[in-house]
Amino acid sequence: MDKMEMHELMSAMADGQLQGEAFARGVEVAASNPAALEAWHTYHLIGDVLRSGDFTLGTVPAAFLSRMQIRLHQEQRLAPALQAGARSDATAAPGSSRMPANDASFRWKLVAGFASLAAMAAIGWTVAGPSISKPEKAQLAGAQSGTVLAGTERGVMIRDPRLDELLAAHRQLGGASALQAPAGFLRNATFEGPAR
Amino acid sequence: MVGFAAAQVTAPPLPQPAAVQGSYPERSVADWLTRMHEASRLRSYVGTFVVSSNNGGMSSSRIWHACAGDQQVERVESLTGPPRSTFRRNEEVVTFLPESRVFRVERRESLGLFPNLLKSYEASIPEFYEARRVGGGRVAGFDTEVVELAPKDNLRFGYRIWSEKKSGLVVKLQTMDAEGNVLEQAAFSELQFDAPVRIDKLSRMMAAPEGWRIEKAEALKTSAAAEGWQLRASVAGFQPITCYKRPVAGAPASGGTLQWIFSDGLAAVSLFVEAYDRQRHVQEGLFSSGATQTLTRRIQDWWLTAVGEVPPQTLKAFAQSLERRK
Numbered sequence: 001m002d003k004m005e006m007h008e009l010m011s012a013m014a015d016g017q018l019q020g021e022a023f024a025r026g027v028e029v030a031a032s033n034p035a036a037l038e039a040w041h042t043y044h045l046i047g048d049v050l051r052s053g054d055f056t057l058g059t060v061p062a063a064f065l066s067r068m069q070i071r072l073h074q075e076q077r078l079a080p081a082l083q084a085g086a087r088s089d090a091t092a093a094p095g096s097s098r099m100p101a102n103d104a105s106f107r108w109k110l111v112a113g114f115a116s117l118a119a120m121a122a123i124g125w126t127v128a129g130p131s132i133s134k135p136e137k138a139q140l141a142g143a144q145s146g147t148v149l150a151g152t153e154r155g156v157m158i159r160d161p162r163l164d165e166l167l168a169a170h171r172q173l174g175g176a177s178a179l180q181a182p183a184g185f186l187r188n189a190t191f192e193g194p195a196r
Numbered sequence: 197m198v199g200f201a202a203a204q205v206t207a208p209p210l211p212q213p214a215a216v217q218g219s220y221p222e223r224s225v226a227d228w229l230t231r232m233h234e235a236s237r238l239r240s241y242v243g244t245f246v247v248s249s250n251n252g253g254m255s256s257s258r259i260w261h262a263c264a265g266d267q268q269v270e271r272v273e274s275l276t277g278p279p280r281s282t283f284r285r286n287e288e289v290v291t292f293l294p295e296s297r298v299f300r301v302e303r304r305e306s307l308g309l310f311p312n313l314l315k316s317y318e319a320s321i322p323e324f325y326e327a328r329r330v331g332g333g334r335v336a337g338f339d340t341e342v343v344e345l346a347p348k349d350n351l352r353f354g355y356r357i358w359s360e361k362k363s364g365l366v367v368k369l370q371t372m373d374a375e376g377n378v379l380e381q382a383a384f385s386e387l388q389f390d391a392p393v394r395i396d397k398l399s400r401m402m403a404a405p406e407g408w409r410i411e412k413a414e415a416l417k418t419s420a421a422a423e424g425w426q427l428r429a430s431v432a433g434f435q436p437i438t439c440y441k442r443p444v445a446g447a448p449a450s451g452g453t454l455q456w457i458f459s460d461g462l463a464a465v466s467l468f469v470e471a472y473d474r475q476r477h478v479q480e481g482l483f484s485s486g487a488t489q490t491l492t493r494r495i496q497d498w499w500l501t502a503v504g505e506v507p508p509q510t511l512k513a514f515a516q517s518l519e520r521r522k
Binding site: 008011162163166167169170172173176177178179180182183184185186187189190191 | 229232233236245246247255256257259261270272274276282284289302304305317321355357365366369380382413415437438440442453455457459461462463464466468475476478488490501503504
């Protein structure tokens with residue numbers, strides 16, 4: 001499958017949209033393709049960040065894996081109760097505050113069986129919001145958000161090939177600026193995205 | 197006689213050249229911009245150009261620039277990421293992508309727009325930006341004057357421009373947000389004027405290599421009105437420049453993507469509109485990468501991707517104003 005298809009599959013799987021055979025296929029792809037695994041990890045991270053509303057970076061795989069194995073162990077003991085809870089997508093059990101909702105689901109446990117987790121994929125974009133460099137800086141989007149876009153939250157977004165295309169088109173044809181020559185043109189030419 | 201004496205004692209005030217509040221008295225904004233633009237048209241140079249963003253990204257390229265009369269030729273070799281060579285001869289741009297053996301050809305109208313662009317924005321740039329000289333500095337070994345173009349409202353970013361003292365060439369350009377944080381910097385790290393760059397040699401390099409795939413940009417000029425779109429209210433300072441339609445790769449039946457381009461003279465915004473596709477159009481939101489902000493949003497049966505080197509609230513204003521024509 002091509003890269004775009006693989007990304008879509010991983011994204012759908014991380015969102016819990018795949019069922020039955022499609023899901024099995026997704027798991028197979030992730031297990032056999034390191035790039036797919038990387039993408040899955042990132043989509044999952046995105047989901048967590050969107051749900052929790054915090055900006056978080058991925059953790060070192062080894063540390064993450066060992067923590068997860070401990071949790072898995074704990075969850076296996078609670079499995080019967082969770083099976084019933086997962087269907088109604090219930091809120092997390094009392095006492096486990098700020099845990100992403102999918103932590104308790106059966107699907108999460110299955111995916112967690114992977115032997116290793118690749119490092120987070122390179123992120124090209126960040127959601128306009130908490131700046132990485134200046135913590136005290138005013139929350140730009142938050143301060144101005146008289147209207148909050150549907151579904152927008154602070155978070156991290158993976159590099160999207162389609163978005164890259166539009167961006168390239170903007171730089172190529174949208175360069176209507178008095179600062180074009182030379183800085184504007186050179187800036188755009190230096191930036192132009194990865195080869196299609 | 198008293199009146200006459202009085203007239204002699206109090207001399208009439210000196211005439212102030214274009215006394216727009218805050219403008220640098222020796223040069224107007226238009227003068228600065230013209231000088232910067234001309235510098236590039238009149239000198240040859242080679243150098244290394246580095247673009248860095250506040251998100252940590254950095255790209256650089258090697259530049260050759262030659263000019264003769266009205267001909268401007270430029271060669272840009274990417275030093276970061278996949279190899280890529282971009283050549284420009286006036287408005288004609290060709291790109292070599294060695295890894296995929298693709299040769300791309302396009303006409304970039306915007307590059308030829310400058311004199312007219314400046315004319316249409318001559319009044320409005322000072323209306324929305326204030327020019328201030330903020331001292332000098334050395335960049336790539338050259339003495340420069342620094343001009344700051346500060347926005348007068350919160351719908352645009354500010355710029356700090358290092359202009360080489362003798363020629364006026366822009367050697368460093370910073371884009372800044374309202375708090376003065378640098379979002380992006382584009383600068384020569386190395387620069388040599390009047391290097392022996394041969395315009396004919398550069399021109400000759402612009403031919404498609406044998407066996408490579410030739411791609412021609414498929415952007416059709418159109419108008420927003422013809423495509424059924426309008427802005428309910430214009431966004432202050434931004435005028436529509438042009439509009440293109442392109443087929444969508446992988447979705448030929450979708451009717452294509454519209455690109456409606458606006459500019460306030462310094463910053464550009466592109467509104468990309470395409471048919472809504474449930475599979476692909478999943479993430480609505482506001483994203484940023486250096487100076488470039490992106491907003492995605494569903495508008496009825498369409499999907500908008502607004503891109504521009506402008507603050508997020510400007511993209512929101514465009515998104516809220518875009519509507520179908522009745």
